[in-house]
Amino acid sequence: SQTIHQWPATLVQPVGSPLSLECTVEGTSNPNLYWYRQAAGRGLQLLFYSVGIGQISSEVPQNLSASRPQDRQFILSSKKLLLSDSGFYLCAWSVDSPATNEKLFFGSGTQLSVL
Amino acid sequence: AQSVTQLGSHVSVSEGALVLLRCNYSSSVPPYLFWYVQYPNQGLQLLLKYTSAATLVKGINGFEAEFKKSETSFHLTKPSAHMSDAAEYFCAVSDQNQGGKLIFGQGTELSVKP
Numbered sequence: 001s002q003t004i005h006q007w008p009a010t011l012v013q014p015v016g017s018p019l020s021l022e023c024t025v026e027g028t029s030n031p032n033l034y035w036y037r038q039a040a041g042r043g044l045q046l047l048f049y050s051v052g053i054g055q056i057s058s059e060v061p062q063n064l065s066a067s068r069p070q071d072r073q074f075i076l077s078s079k080k081l082l083l084s085d086s087g088f089y090l091c092a093w094s095v096d097s098p099a100t101n102e103k104l105f106f107g108s109g110t111q112l113s114v115l
Numbered sequence: 116a117q118s119v120t121q122l123g124s125h126v127s128v129s130e131g132a133l134v135l136l137r138c139n140y141s142s143s144v145p146p147y148l149f150w151y152v153q154y155p156n157q158g159l160q161l162l163l164k165y166t167s168a169a170t171l172v173k174g175i176n177g178f179e180a181e182f183k184k185s186e187t188s189f190h191l192t193k194p195s196a197h198m199s200d201a202a203e204y205f206c207a208v209s210d211q212n213q214g215g216k217l218i219f220g221q222g223t224e225l226s227v228k229p
Contacts, residue, residue, distance in 0.1 A: 006158075036219075044159075044205060044219035090158055104217060106151075106158040 002027035006091045006107030013114055019064075019078040021110050023091030026072065031093040033074040034104070035066055038088040050074060086114045117142045117208050121220035129228045134178075134193040136223050138206030141187065148189040149207040149217065150180055159205065165189060176200070201227045 006023045013019060025031050035047040046059045048066035056066050063082050067075045074091060091107040122137040140146060148165040163174025170182040180191045189206060203224045207217040 038222075044207075044217075044222075046217070092159075104159075104161070106160070108158040 002093075002105065004091065004093055004105055004107045006110060008110060009108065010111045011113070013081050013112065015083055015114055016080045019076070019081050019085070019112070021076040021089055021091075021112075023074045023076075023107055024072055025074075025093045028072070028093070028095060030071060031095055033068060034092040034094075035074065035076050036090040036092060038090065044090070048076070081114045083114050086112055088112075117146065117218045119206050119208050119218055119220035121204075121206050121223050123223055124221060125224045125226070127226040127228060128196045130198055131195050134191070134196045134200065134225065136191040136204050136206075136225065138180075138189045138191065138220060139187050140189060140206070140208045142208055147209045148180075148182060149209070150174065150178070150189075150191050151205045151207060151219075153203045153205065153222075155202070162191070162204070196225075196227045198227050198229065201225055 003026045004023065030052065033050045036044045037047050038044050047064060048056055048058055050056050050068045053068055053071055056068060063085060064076060064078050076089060078085060089110045089112060092104045094104050118141045120139045126136060128134055140148060145167055150162040151159040152162050153159050162178050163172045163180055165172050165182045171179060173179045178191055178193045180189050182189050191204060193200065203222050205222050206220040209217045
C-alpha cells in the first residue's frame with residue numbers, strides 16, 4: 001500500500017533562518033508531487049508541483065523553492081524565512097491514471113511558525 | 116480559469132441537525148469536484164468526489180454532495196450532525212486534464228453544538 005511521510009510535524013523558526021521540509025512517498029512510482037500551504041484564515045494554495053525528478057513548477061511567486069532529487073522525495077526550502085511564510089504546509093501525491101480519478105493523497109502536514 | 120467559492124467561513128449546527136456546506140465553482144471545462152475534511156492538527160482526507168458519473172455522490176461518514184451544473188454548485192450535506200463532524204471542510208475543483216492540480220476554496224469551519 002502507498003504511504004506518504006512528511007516531517008517535521010511542527011517547526012518554530014526565527015525570521016531569516018533557512019527552511020527544509022521533506023516529504024517522501026512509498027509504494028508507488030513516478031507520482032505527481034505537490035506542496036500546498038494553508039495560511040491562517042485562508043484556503044489551501046498550491047505552491048509547487050512536480051511530474052518527475054528535477055521537474056518543478058511554481059504556481060505563485062514567493063520566498064520558497066522546491067526540489068525533487070529522487071522519484072519519491074519532494075523538498076520545500078527557503079534560504080531566509082519571512083513572517084509571512086508561517087502556515088500549515090501539506091505535501092500530497094497523485095498518480096495519473098483513470099482508476100485514481102485525480103485523487104490526491106495528503107501527508108499529515110507541518111505547522112510552521114516564523115517568529 | 117477555475118475557481119471555487121465556499122459560502123460561509125464558519126457554520127454552526129446542533130447535534131442531530133442537518134449539515135449544509137455550500138460550494139460554487141467556476142470552470143470552462145467539465146470539472147472534477149471534491150470535498151476534503153481536515154480535522155484539528157491533521158492533514159486532509161477525501162470525503163467524496165464527483166467525476167462526471169452520478170450527480171449525487173455519497174462519501175464517507177454519511178456525507179453526500181450533489182453536482183448541479185445549472186447552478187454550478189456542489190453543496191455538501193449530512194442529514195444528522197455528529198460531534199465528531201466538527202472540522203474544516205474544503206471544496207476543490209480540478210480540470211480533467213491537469214492531473215492532481217486542485218484549486219481549493221477558502222474552507223468552512225463546522226462547529227457542532229451538543
